[in-house]
Amino acid sequence: MQTLAKLFEPGRIGTMEVKNRIILAPLGNGFLFATKPGGYLTDRHLAFYEARAKGGVGMIQLSVSALGRPYATGLVFGPGLLSIVDDDHIASARKFTDAIHAHGTKVTFQITHHGAVIARSVAQRPPVEYPELMRVVAPTGKRDILTGFETHSLTIDEIEGIIEAFGQAARRGKAAGFDAVRIQGCHGYLIHQFLSPRTNQRTDEYGGSIENRCRFACEVTRRVREEVGPDYPIIFRMNGDDFLEGGITLEDAVQHGRFFVEAGADALDVSSGPFETHHWQFPGMQQPFAPLARLAGTIKKAVAVPIITAGKIDALNGERILKEGSADFIQMARALMADAELPNKAREGRLLDIRPCIYCGHCQNPAHRAEDGAAQCTVNLALGRELEYEVEPADRRKKVVVIGGGTAGMEAARTLAERGHEVSLHEEADHMGGQWNVLAAYRPEVDTLLRYQERGLEQAGVEVRLNHKLTADDVREMAPDAVVVATGARPASLDVPGVDGPNVVQAIEVLEESVVVGQEVVIIGGRLVGLDTALFLAERGKSVSIISRSKIARGVDHNLKLALMEKLIAHGVRLYPNTVPDSITERGVNAWWDSGEPPAKDHVFVFFKADTVVLAVGARSDDGLTEALSGLAPEVYTIGDAAGVRDVFDAIHEGADVGRRI
Numbered sequence: 001m002q003t004l005a006k007l008f009e010p011g012r013i014g015t016m017e018v019k020n021r022i023i024l025a026p027l028g029n030g031f032l033f034a035t036k037p038g039g040y041l042t043d044r045h046l047a048f049y050e051a052r053a054k055g056g057v058g059m060i061q062l063s064v065s066a067l068g069r070p071y072a073t074g075l076v077f078g079p080g081l082l083s084i085v086d087d088d089h090i091a092s093a094r095k096f097t098d099a100i101h102a103h104g105t106k107v108t109f110q111i112t113h114h115g116a117v118i119a120r121s122v123a124q125r126p127p128v129e130y131p132e133l134m135r136v137v138a139p140t141g142k143r144d145i146l147t148g149f150e151t152h153s154l155t156i157d158e159i160e161g162i163i164e165a166f167g168q169a170a171r172r173g174k175a176a177g178f179d180a181v182r183i184q185g186c187h188g189y190l191i192h193q194f195l196s197p198r199t200n201q202r203t204d205e206y207g208g209s210i211e212n213r214c215r216f217a218c219e220v221t222r223r224v225r226e227e228v229g230p231d232y233p234i235i236f237r238m239n240g241d242d243f244l245e246g247g248i249t250l251e252d253a254v255q256h257g258r259f260f261v262e263a264g265a266d267a268l269d270v271s272s273g274p275f276e277t278h279h280w281q282f283p284g285m286q287q288p289f290a291p292l293a294r295l296a297g298t299i300k301k302a303v304a305v306p307i308i309t310a311g312k313i314d315a316l317n318g319e320r321i322l323k324e325g326s327a328d329f330i331q332m333a334r335a336l337m338a339d340a341e342l343p344n345k346a347r348e349g350r351l352l353d354i355r356p357c358i359y360c361g362h363c364q365n366p367a368h369r370a371e372d373g374a375a376q377c378t379v380n381l382a383l384g385r386e387l388e389y390e391v392e393p394a395d396r397r398k399k400v401v402v403i404g405g406g407t408a409g410m411e412a413a414r415t416l417a418e419r420g421h422e423v424s425l426h427e428e429a430d431h432m433g434g435q436w437n438v439l440a441a442y443r444p445e446v447d448t449l450l451r452y453q454e455r456g457l458e459q460a461g462v463e464v465r466l467n468h469k470l471t472a473d474d475v476r477e478m479a480p481d482a483v484v485v486a487t488g489a490r491p492a493s494l495d496v497p498g499v500d501g502p503n504v505v506q507a508i509e510v511l512e513e514s515v516v517v518g519q520e521v522v523i524i525g526g527r528l529v530g531l532d533t534a535l536f537l538a539e540r541g542k543s544v545s546i547i548s549r550s551k552i553a554r555g556v557d558h559n560l561k562l563a564l565m566e567k568l569i570a571h572g573v574r575l576y577p578n579t580v581p582d583s584i585t586e587r588g589v590n591a592w593w594d595s596g597e598p599p600a601k602d603h604v605f606v607f608f609k610a611d612t613v614v615l616a617v618g619a620r621s622d623d624g625l626t627e628a629l630s631g632l633a634p635e636v637y638t639i640g641d642a643a644g645v646r647d648v649f650d651a652i653h654e655g656a657d658v659g660r661r662i
Contacts, residue, residue, distance in 0.1 A: 004315055006322035008347050011058070011329060013306050014233035014266035016179050018106050018329070020058035021322060022343050024049075025310055025333035026110050026182075027063055027375075028078065028364075039065055039083025040092040046099055047386040052336055053103035056343030060100060061182055061235075061269075061331070064093070066111040066169035070132035071162055073114040073190075076121055080373075084109065084172045097177035108180040108235060109173040111166055111224075115139075115190030116151045116199070117275065123149040139193050139200040139207065139216075159206065159216060162190070167223040180233035183220060185260070187281055188274030191217045192239060195256060196274070198246040210255055217256075218263035225264035235308070236265040240295025243277045250295055257299045269308040269331065270296040279562040282334075283312035284359045285445060286535075286563035290317045297326030312359055315346040337363060338380050352455055355379055356448040361557035362649050378649040379449065381656050391660060394419040398481035400662060401426065401633075403470050403625060406434025408640025408651035409486030410453040415659025416484075417460035424478075425462050428469035432457075434488045436648065438512045442536075472628040482635035482662050485626050486655065489619035489641035494524065498584030499615075507533040507616040518611020519543060522589050524581050525616030526552040531564045533616055538571035545608055547579040547591055579606075584613050619645045635662060 008020045036042055049060055065074030065083040072085050082096060083089045093109075100107045116138035123144070127133050141153040154162075170181050185191040193199040194216040200207050206215050217236075224234055238256055242248045248256070257268050272292050273281030283291050289312050296309035309327035318330035336342055339355035346354065356379065362368045363375040363383070370376055374384040382389035398421050402413040405427030413425040431437055433450040440447035457464055475483060491506040493499055507529050509515045521537055523530050526548025534544045546552065552575050553561045568575070578594040588610040596602030619641060626638045639654040640646070646654075 002349055002351055004319040004346050004349075007315065007319050007330065007343075011306065013180060013235065013329075015231045016106060016233045018058040019104055020056070020343065020347075021329050022057050022059075022318065023308060023329050023331040024052050024057045024060045024336050025331045026061045027333055027337075039081060039085070039089060041082060041096050044384070044387060045082065046096060048384060049096070050099055050103070051340040051386050053100050053105040055336070055340040056347060057105055057336065058343075059106040059108065059179075059329075061108045061110060062096075062178075063112075064109045064173075066109060066173060067113055067162075067165045068168060069130070071113060071165040072130070073118050073133060074112060075130055076118045076127045076133050077112075077114045084169065084176055087172060087175075090172055090176045093173075093176035093178075097179075101177070106179040108182050108233075109176070109178045110182045110184050110237075111169045111173070112184035113162055113166075113190040115188075115193045117188050119144055119149045119151055120147055123147045138190070139202055153202070156204070163216075163219050163223050166220045167227040170224040170227045174228050174232060180235055180266075181224060181228060182235040182237055182269065183217075183224065183265075184237050185217050186237050186239040186271050186273075188276075191220065192248075192274065195239075195252075196242065196247050198242075198244065210252060211259070214256055214259040218259055221260060221263040221265055233266045234264055235267045235269050236260045237269040237271060239272050239274075240270040240292060240299060241272055241280075242274055243272060243280045244274060247274065247277075250298055253295065254299055254302045257303050261303045261305050265305065267306040267308060267329075268299060268303060269310070270299055270327075271310050277562065279559040279566070281311075282361075282364060282559050284361050284557070284559045284563055285443060286560055286567065287312065289313065289444070290321060293317075293321045293324075293326045296321075297324070300325070300327065314356070315342060315351060315354065334359060334363060337375075337377055337383055340386075352452070354452075356445060356452055358445045358449050358648070360648065361559050364559065365557045368649065376649070378652055381653060391415060391418055394421055394662070397421055398662060399479075400424075400482045400484065401470070401475060401478055401480040402484045402486060403475075404434070404486035404488055404640070404642065405429070405432040405464070405466070406486060406488045406640060406651065407436055407449070407453065407648055408488075408642075408655040409434075409484065410457060411652045411655030412484050412486060412639060412659045413462045413655075414453065414456040414460045415656050416662060417457075417462045419659070421662065423460075423462045424465065425457065426465050426468045426470045428467065430467050432464070432466070435508060438508055439532075441512070470625075472625070472632060475629055476632050480633050482637070483629055483633045484658055484662075485623070485629065485636065485638040485642050486640045486651075487622045487625055487642045489621050489645050491615065492618045492620045493615060494581060494617055496581050496583050498586075501584055501586060501613075503586060503611065504584055504613045504615065507614050510614055511536060517542065517614075520588075520609055520611045521545070521614060522547060522608045522610035522612075523614040523616055524548075524589065525618070526550070526575070526577065527554055527616070527618075528556050528560070529618075530614075530616035531556070531568065533614055534573050535564065535567055535571065537614075538568065538573050544571075545574040545576065545610075547576045547581065547589065547608065549580045550577065552577045576608075589613055621645060637662075 306328035310331035
């Protein structure tokens, strides 16, 4: 049993003692479902956070609407956040803090002015109920390149008004029972806009030198200190690096940190990423674990207050960061969304029982929200449904056969067995995981998920049979009460001349390194698999071009897209959207490139030289068994890719749903 001692040492921020070093980070728009109109507490909102408090986190940092009108930008950016915009909301927030405190967990609140970040929201959905927010402000006003919306440069009087609003918000938060206040100074919001030379072109005392650009942040911090008193902890959240040309550098951030501490901050919470480099705020599957810990460690050497780090951190990496001395506290969000019990399991040494986040981005993608706008998690079906989601015992024990050991089949089999059914799972390969097993070879988060699912099968008592391809006759002989078909999908091909040539391979063959790939490569298909394969090859020194009949990266999550494009461009991968393959020869690919604007197209015939042509054109369902099983069992269900090509979110959710239905 592995012990993570550092994670569970008590820690201090100013006068506040925290029982361990694990912090739940503030959560954004996917968690706006949970309040009553006006931002008052609901049972659903409390249930989500209380589950994490019961799960053992030391501290919760809460996103709230804190600034009062006319500065209440949270009412536009995050309608539905728990509110403390005025004194009438204090009692509601107090119910929240009291409930969290009952579990020995500290809780902070965040004060944010969003500045120019709300410009596009206002342009798309004018806040007619808050007319004062139609005038979007920034350190330096400008015209938005994409929308044409005009932002306005703040006057000195307006700056002073916002500073006072921060002070009053701090007063209300303290009165509501929060243990500390966090000033939001990063992620492209107003304070960050003052700090960055890219967005602050002022020529008065709030612009120019680094000290002047820090002036607004420091005046906010000092005003908050005046309001909350000398013993109330102030946490300042800052960017350690914008990873953006012309933005804040690590060297800038070190100086910023010194200024913030001098102004009264008791701890620095180091993050990254304005909207343009959002993938550094939320590092995803394409990025390493804990990529921001280096920034935190550098800033920690320059100041004498505790440092909080964040960004794709699990329990093991959190322990490592603390041991290395790069930070004093570990902040997680997605990992704790995936498993509310992560701290308790880690403390007990049950690391293999932690349901792992795979950093796929579903929880942040508006396209994957529930009907009520709530965030959904690929691996945790109870997310946001803590009050109603249950896996109940079956009314009658049934004999259930699950065919296919991918993510959908494994989830279905485990859920069925946990409910008391007699379950056998049959997989024709010599390993579980289906096509996801290919990614697991070089994506540790994917490997962790598959190992977690396999462990779940073992713990639930599922009979697993590998190298076992079931036929309809086999199923007839087994006489099950129910069959779940989860046979997945096969890579699709193209109907063009030359597609069967010896120089044409499938992307999955490339990723599993079962084929020889030449130096000059053309990949047909510009969605996630194609982009992933391109990066895989480019990192191994290949010269790669991608051609796609539509846009490049269509349907890919925003943060994954940012990370992929950053890497593909850095590796010199050539991208050709609106390009339709005509034929494949032994020397490459003939294609039609659309260089026109609809409806008048201007197709140009082009040739792409290639030693190897890689197909990444989707998949087709392997559903042949479904029809053959008709009538052989009282219940037959088809899930996952076998029911229609979909992603891992749909696969796991369908597996769990059928597991609860039988």
